[in-house]
Amino acid sequence: MKKSTRLSNILQTILPKAEVLPFIEQVGYVDSARKFTVYDLFLFLSQAALQQWDGYRDGEKRMPFSGLERVNYSTISKKAKEVPFELFKQLLSLMIKKCNRSARRRLRIPKQxxxxxxxxxxxxxxxxxxxxxxxxxxxxxxxxxxxxxxxxxxxxxxxxxxxxxxxxxxxxxxxxxxxxxxxxxxxxxxxxxxxxxxxxxxxxxxxxxxxxxxxxxxxxxxxxxxxxxxxxxxxxxxxxxxxxxxxxxxxxxxxxxxxxxxxxxxxxxxxxxxxxxxxxxxxxVFFRWIKQHLNVPQLFGTTPNAVYGQLYTALLVYVLLKLLFDQG
Structure with a gap:
């Protein structure tokens, strides 16, 4: 993996914030911050590991170039001190479970x-x-x-x-x-x-x-x-x-x-x-094809039901023709 990879994009797909919040509650930490939350700290530490940042001061300068909102290094340091490490230990266990083969197939990380x-x-x-x-x-x-x-x-x-x-x-x-x-x-x-x-x-x-x-x-x-x-x-x-x-x-x-x-x-x-x-x-090409071959520009009715009913049926026909063509 290249160092320039936007790690946070992939990470947030696999471990979204909503899924991390219950773990924060489990370790007994009350996250009252608005600007730099526990989840932000998690993303910061992930980038710091991948890109080999030198510390909180170095990370503060590099955050904007990694898709993270910049905060003062002292804020990062204070947060890192407060959050129980048991949280990150549990997130590690969760990540290990998610990254087996069957889980990767279910996640459907975008390819198409x-x-x-x-x-x-x-x-x-x-x-x-x-x-x-x-x-x-x-x-x-x-x-x-x-x-x-x-x-x-x-x-x-x-x-x-x-x-x-x-x-x-x-x-x-x-x-x-x-x-x-x-x-x-x-x-x-x-x-x-x-x-x-x-x-x-x-x-x-x-x-x-x-x-x-x-x-x-x-x-x-x-x-x-x-x-x-x-x-x-x-x-x-x-x-x-x-x-x-x-x-x-x-x-x-x-x-x-x-x-x-x-x-x-x-x-x-x-x-x-x-x-x-x-x-x-x-x-x-698709729009040109349906207009040329499925009579789409020729609207028969004048009411919303008539117009949209015709067009959706035309698209249904397209789907059917595509299926037949692909299997032929």
Whole structure:
């Protein structure tokens, strides 16, 4: 495992905070802290071991670059003194149990890519007065998550056409997968939420995104292909500033335009991060296919029940055809 691996992501997947809290109660420790809790100490000590930090002072400086919120070294020291070591002994026993083969299969640490996007279906305003868009148009959206490598439909939800994509993103996510999405899903505060939810992601940023305190990642080999930069930073300014630091990979598309990707994956190479994002094209192919082959743009009815009933049935047919094709 590389030292730059975001250990806390994997660790929080296997031992989430909610699962650790009962053990804290068992050892009789009352955790009254708000800023630096017992769980934060646990993550700090884990990073310190992996990255061979020199002590609390050294760790204080390195915390922001490891996805941890920075606190004063004296706070860390005091906490480490107070918390009974029996807690960490019990967590060790729990980790040993979880990391056997059968447990690893049940945990389903993300390996596959889940591509998320929406498609809009428009018509005249008079046909769908309950779903108005600009001018004389009306329309609805289908928000879809698709397993990239297999093109299998994973989750779907519906909204009217003027609903922002990011507001419905949570309804089609699954933190067993790595989320891959375009700029419509690139809200900095949402990235912080993904960290709390243990949701891995590779999401394109807008070209004017501000990088706060950028630090270039150390590489053993020079950047290859279209990759131009590989760094970590906080994203945004002031009110939009992210709480966590994220990895940013910058590359050029075939036309020479910049493509800026944000991710909380730190183990894959920058080249692999770029390859993950390119898988997003699968959902564009999916939308084009269902519109060309399943009569999706031709809405028969005018009520919500009629419209969505038709569209969900069309998607059901897609799933059936995909099954038959895969088994043929």
């Amino acid at each position: 890519l889940l591509v998320v996007d929406s498609t809009k279906i428009t018509t005249g305003k008079e046909r769908l007065p309950w779903a108005p868009l600009k001018a004389e148009k009306a329309g609805i959206k289908l928000h879809v998550s698709l397993i990239a490598d297999t093109a299998q439909l994973h989750k779907v939800t519906e909204t009217t056409g003027n609903s922002p994509d990011i507001s419905s993103c949570k309804d089609v996510l699954d933190n067993r997968f790595i989320l891959v999405a375009d700029r419509a899903y690139g809200k900095h505060k949402r990235f912080d939420e993904y960290m709390d939810q243990h949701q891995y992601f590779v999401i394109r940023l807008r070209d004017n995104t501000h990088f706060h305190k950028p630090v270039l990642r150390i590489r053993k080999r020079p950047l290859a292909g279209s990759i131009e930069q590989d760094l970590t930073c906080q994203l945004g300014k002031k009110a939009t500033l992210s709480k966590n630091r994220f990895r940013v990979v910058i590359l050029k598309d075939p036309q020479g335009n910049p493509v800026i990707l944000a991710t909380n994956l730190h183990r894959p190479s920058a080249e692999n991060i770029a390859a993950m994002y390119k898988k997003r094209w699968q959902i564009e």
